[in-house]
Amino acid sequence: MHDEFDGGLLEEELRRAAAILDPVPAGLRQLAIDAYVLHNVDARVAELTFDSLLDAVPVRGAQDVPRMLTFSAGELTVDVEIGGDGLMGQVLPPRPARVEVLGGPRTAAEVTADALGRFTAAAPPAGPFALRLHTGGDVIVTEWLRA
Incomplete structure (x- = not known):
């Protein structure tokens, strides 16, 4: 029996694994959404x-x-x-x-x-x-x- 490769199923499995093992922080997700809202055509x-x-x-000895x-x-x-x-x-x-x-x-x-x-x-x-x-x-x- 020859199983056919299902790329969609693999992608879904990888998405679930990434969501569990390395989730996008909620703050970063919101920052990305808010940054897009700032877009002004x-x-x-x-x-x-x-x-x-x-x-x-640089100037030698200059600070601040x-x-x-x-x-x-x-x-x-x-x-x-x-x-x-x-x-x-x-x-x-x-x-x-x-x-x-x-x-x-x-x-x-x-x-x-x-x-x-x-x-x-x-x-x-x-x-x-x-x-x-x-x-x-x-x-x-x-x-x-x-x-």
Whole structure:
């Protein structure tokens, strides 16, 4: 008697074994769902073009140096400095904007950039974060980074 291989049955058995032996944590599953909800079809993505952790030359003896980041989306640039006192940045060319500091599925802070494009947030981001800028009719979202 020759048994025929059933790929669907094998897949189902492997799924059950994985669910028992190595389940996806509920928090991680919810974070993935919430991250998808953050997806904004109309938003442009601002790519990271400079990160002082990767691109800067270290200064000998310097301690607690703030992290400098630059994001670009077309003609728009966002410069960000992250330090122990929080986050500050500037939208260039200068323009007012509403800036959301995203921390996981929720907005960790919402601040307003002034007419010169400057903004500050009191607490530095903890863990993965991104910025979502609302400037005029545009929505721009930065890449996600770990603070």
